[in-house]
Amino acid sequence: xxxxxxxxxxxxxxxxxxxxxxxxxxxxxxxxxxxxxxxxxxxxxxxxxxxxxxxxxxxxxxxxxxxxxxxxxxxxxxxxxxxxxxxxxxxxxxxxxxxxxxxxxxxxxxxxxxxxxxxxxxxxxxxxxxxxxxxxxxxxxxxxxxxxxxxxxxxxxxxxxxxxxxxxxxxxxxxxxxxxxxxxxxxxxxxxxxxxxxxxxxxxxxxxxxxxxxxxxxxxxxxxxxxxxxxxxxxxxxxxxxxxxx
Amino acid sequence: xxxxxxxxxxxxxxxxxxxxxxxxxxxxxxxxxxxxxxxxxxxxxxxxxxxxxxxxxxxxxxxxxxxxxxxxxxxxxxxxxxxxxxxxxxxxxxxxxxxxxxxxxxxxxxxxxxxxxxxxxxxxxxxxxxxxxxxxxxxxxxxxxxxxxxxxxxxxxxxxxxxxxxxxxxxxxxxxxxxxxxxxxxxxxxxxxxxxxxxxxxxxxxxxxxxxxxxxxxxxxxxxxxxxxxxxxxxxxxxxxxxxxxxxxxxxxxxxxxxxxxxxxxxxxxxxxxxxxxxxxxxxxxxxxxxxxxxxxxxxxxxxxxxxxxxxxxxxxxxxxxxxxxxxxxxxxxxxxxxxxxxxxxxxxxxxxxxxxxxxxxxxxxxxxxxxxxxxxxxxxxxxxx
Ligand SMILES: Nc1ncnc2c1ncn2[C@@H]1O[C@H](COP(=O)(O)OP(=O)(O)OP(=O)(O)O)[C@@H](O)[C@H]1O
Ligand SMILES: [Mg+2]
Numbered sequence: 001x002x003x004x005x006x007x008x009x010x011x012x013x014x015x016x017x018x019x020x021x022x023x024x025x026x027x028x029x030x031x032x033x034x035x036x037x038x039x040x041x042x043x044x045x046x047x048x049x050x051x052x053x054x055x056x057x058x059x060x061x062x063x064x065x066x067x068x069x070x071x072x073x074x075x076x077x078x079x080x081x082x083x084x085x086x087x088x089x090x091x092x093x094x095x096x097x098x099x100x101x102x103x104x105x106x107x108x109x110x111x112x113x114x115x116x117x118x119x120x121x122x123x124x125x126x127x128x129x130x131x132x133x134x135x136x137x138x139x140x141x142x143x144x145x146x147x148x149x150x151x152x153x154x155x156x157x158x159x160x161x162x163x164x165x166x167x168x169x170x171x172x173x174x175x176x177x178x179x180x181x182x183x184x185x186x187x188x189x190x191x192x193x194x195x196x197x198x199x200x201x202x203x204x205x206x207x208x209x210x211x212x213x214x215x216x217x218x219x220x221x222x223x224x225x226x227x228x229x230x231x232x233x234x235x236x237x238x239x240x241x242x243x244x245x246x
Numbered sequence: 247x248x249x250x251x252x253x254x255x256x257x258x259x260x261x262x263x264x265x266x267x268x269x270x271x272x273x274x275x276x277x278x279x280x281x282x283x284x285x286x287x288x289x290x291x292x293x294x295x296x297x298x299x300x301x302x303x304x305x306x307x308x309x310x311x312x313x314x315x316x317x318x319x320x321x322x323x324x325x326x327x328x329x330x331x332x333x334x335x336x337x338x339x340x341x342x343x344x345x346x347x348x349x350x351x352x353x354x355x356x357x358x359x360x361x362x363x364x365x366x367x368x369x370x371x372x373x374x375x376x377x378x379x380x381x382x383x384x385x386x387x388x389x390x391x392x393x394x395x396x397x398x399x400x401x402x403x404x405x406x407x408x409x410x411x412x413x414x415x416x417x418x419x420x421x422x423x424x425x426x427x428x429x430x431x432x433x434x435x436x437x438x439x440x441x442x443x444x445x446x447x448x449x450x451x452x453x454x455x456x457x458x459x460x461x462x463x464x465x466x467x468x469x470x471x472x473x474x475x476x477x478x479x480x481x482x483x484x485x486x487x488x489x490x491x492x493x494x495x496x497x498x499x500x501x502x503x504x505x506x507x508x509x510x511x512x513x514x515x516x517x518x519x520x521x522x523x524x525x526x527x528x529x530x531x532x533x534x535x536x537x538x539x540x541x542x543x544x545x546x547x548x549x550x551x552x553x554x555x556x557x558x559x560x561x562x563x564x565x566x567x568x569x570x571x572x573x574x575x576x577x578x579x580x581x582x583x584x585x586x587x588x589x590x591x592x593x594x595x596x597x598x599x600x601x602x603x604x605x606x607x608x609x610x611x612x613x614x615x616x617x618x619x620x621x622x623x624x625x626x627x628x629x630x631x632x
């Protein structure tokens with residue numbers, strides 16, 4: 001029954017001469033919930049940004065939902081429509097209302113009617129528990145609310161896969177839980193998720209697999225119990241000690 | 247008494263106005279007495295006298311028997327006409343060059359930089375002479391460049407197809423059209439109309455479109471010149487081109503100069519606007535699957551526009567004043583009409599006053615409207631991070 005959502009084989013990424021990602025191999029099945037962690041600068045963001053071509057890889061193969069990511073514009077469009085992304089700094093469109101943020105892409109790139117798009121948007125805004133903010137502008141919402149709008153906006157495209165790049169690290173502690181709560185619910189509904197996060201509680205609770213990256217490589221990966229209780233690699237142990245000690 | 251900030255602000259303004267009014271009234275009285283002593287008439291009575299001279303280009307019917315009042319209106323309309331065309335074209339040029347300058351394509355980038363370095367650094371009056379020289383050295387009408395038998399380009403001007411209607415009715419037609427477009431955009435995008443039901447929205451749109459159509463058609467029908475075809479297509483007859491609308495080279499030269507020179511300045515402002523848009527917003531738009539065109543038109547452009555609108559307003563006001571270059575190459579704009587009138591009538595003070603008030607009103611209208619727009623579209627809320 002399991003279908004492959006993302007397949008990465010021998011992927012390498014360079015920034016100029018800097019080797020940012022080295023021989024990445026990763027298979028994500030539909031419904032998988034994967035947490036990626038690692039020290040700053042290890043290439044976590046770069047890796048998930050390669051999945052929807054916000055960054056271009058130089059060698060190896062990335063296949064998303066059976067479509068290969070190459071220079072074909074058509075392929076990139078198809079993949080981006082099916083892969084949603086949530087950013088650290090929310091990146092909402094500040095000139096549009098919350099509702100318009102959510103309906104913009106469905107109407108323009110999926111050609112959904114306005115009424116239909118608004119209905120879907122309200123449904124997802126309800127799901128992230130802020131339907132009453134629909135007519136406000138992003139700048140009028142708290143950080144936690146903005147991030148939930150960003151999640152709703154991504155969901156409105158009805159994506160198969162959701163990428164999260166440190167979705168809670170720009171938030172104050174009391175807002176973190178409201179965003180995590182939404183993410184846990186999404187996970188329980190079976191969404192395929194790739195999350196870069198240092199929220200280890202979240203990783204323990206929902207992840208099928210935790211991936212540890214360092215210096216552009218995947219150092220270790222495994223189910224959360226093994227990963228947290230008996231890490232195999234020295235580098236992983238050092239990292240876990242650091243983040244769990246505070 | 248003047249304890250609150252508001253009260254103080256009011257007091258300062260009232261005091262200021264009182265001083266200005268005092269200066270104005272006293273200087274007017276002094277000037278009138280002086281002029282009277284020299285045996286000159288002051289006052290605006292001359293506006294009803296006929297001019298006795300003709301103008302080179304007018305949007306409405308004008309003859310030497312018409313009054314000074316009318317010739318001033320002719321100049322005003324010409325200035326507004328030229329100003330609008332010049333500013334619109336300058337925006338097109340500016341946006342194009344700004345897109346070139348911010349693109350990742352090396353060749354486009356170089357073209358953009360070269361353009362700005364050349365045209366920003368040559369004074370606009372020289373550019374006006376330059377374009378005027380080029381345009382007046384085009385072939386004579388009998389050898390004019392023929393653009394598909396409907397338009398001609400020659401040293402005597404550009405001939406475009408038009409309608410056989412009076413100038414005033416064409417003017418009303420255009421004003422109706424511009425206002426119609428303005429109200430349509432306002433109605434479809436202003437927040438206050440958002441909560442209307444779909445059918446109310448539809449009715450509103452239909453009303454606007456219908457009203458504009460009725461006014462526009464009525465203006466054309468009433469202004470029809472009898473015993474002519476509705477369409478006036480320029481044609482070559484003998485040595486000259488008959489019919490159509492002639493845009494004289496003076497006007498084209500000024501419009502091109504404003505577009506080219508103003509465009510260079512606008513390009514840099516617009517480029518700064520693009521650079522101020524957070525990369526994150528464009529990335530989010532891409533990640534949502536929006537095409538490059540939509541990322542540009544729905545996210546980058548509107549955000550850049552908001553960032554630079556106050557500066558743009560400034561530039562538009564500045565560019566509008568460039569219409570006064572008409573006097574250098576013989577276009578009958580507001581400034582040159584006033585200056586000829588001063589020579590012919592001797593009513594210097596009155597005409598200068600009209601000139602100043604005219605520009606104050608026009609430029610303040612531009613900034614008033616754009617400031618209102620700025621206020622309406624500025625980003626709401628204080629919690630933005632980019
Ligand atoms: N546009 C770029 N140009 C050059 N180098 C880059 C660029 N973006 C990232 N890098 C480098 O690539 C490496 C990986 O960066 P990346 O942003 O993926 O790290 P990260 O694991 O997400 O770190 P963090 O936890 O701080 O977000 C870093 O060493 C960074 O300096
Ligand atoms: Mg990162």
